[in-house]
Amino acid sequence: MYLDAFADNPCGTNCWLLGADGTDDAVVVDPGFSPDRVRRPA
Amino acid sequence: MAVLATHGHFDHVGAAAAICGEELPFYIHEADALALSDPEAWGAGYEAPPVPVKDVRTVVDGDVLTFAGFRIEVLHTPGHTPGSVCYRTDGWVLSGDLVFAGAIGRSDFPNSDPAAMRLSLRRFLTLPDELPVLPGHGPRTTVGRERRRNPFLVGL
Numbered sequence: 001m002y003l004d005a006f007a008d009n010p011c012g013t014n015c016w017l018l019g020a021d022g023t024d025d026a027v028v029v030d031p032g033f034s035p036d037r038v039r040r041p042a
Numbered sequence: 043m044a045v046l047a048t049h050g051h052f053d054h055v056g057a058a059a060a061i062c063g064e065e066l067p068f069y070i071h072e073a074d075a076l077a078l079s080d081p082e083a084w085g086a087g088y089e090a091p092p093v094p095v096k097d098v099r100t101v102v103d104g105d106v107l108t109f110a111g112f113r114i115e116v117l118h119t120p121g122h123t124p125g126s127v128c129y130r131t132d133g134w135v136l137s138g139d140l141v142f143a144g145a146i147g148r149s150d151f152p153n154s155d156p157a158a159m160r161l162s163l164r165r166f167l168t169l170p171d172e173l174p175v176l177p178g179h180g181p182r183t184t185v186g187r188e189r190r191r192n193p194f195l196v197g198l
Contacts, residue, residue, distance in 0.1 A: 001111075001133065005176070011053040012179050016136060020111025027110045028045045028061060029129065029136050030178060032053040035060035 009033035044109040048138025048178055049126040050077025052090040059095045071118060072100035074125025085153030121159025122147040134174045141166055141175060143183040146194040164198050
């Protein structure tokens, strides 16, 4: 499993990015800020 | 790819429309869906613009979502907002603004419910001690660590 969190925003809100190893698929939880930080599949 | 919200506050959903675009669905509890289209009517208690997500799919307690190799169960944990949820898998729980490391979320917004918050915190404490907790703010923790050290959970 891979796990990443972006919290560099004024509220310190965690945007979680989770996925299973070996897949390109991901779950994004709480995308409050910085859409450019969330890597979208092609 | 799936995009989920633990609740409707703008700091958790503000970029949802930009990330979802035309093709990705956005999952949020039915009691917080109004936060996207009319935050004032929803009762946020602060000024926030609407979040015009194209494909909103509402969830309720007990729903199971399968994405990215995960089986994700929806636990409705109201109090912070009417539609606050935790998302649980076998490997972790996303607690949103219910529980943080050493603290809990506010329950003093116009649409908060302190009594419901208390019940939701008790539900959180039924989770296994070893389960990692990924909160809406702050560092990761575990259920057991919060059970032992979080002053807001003592005595519940």
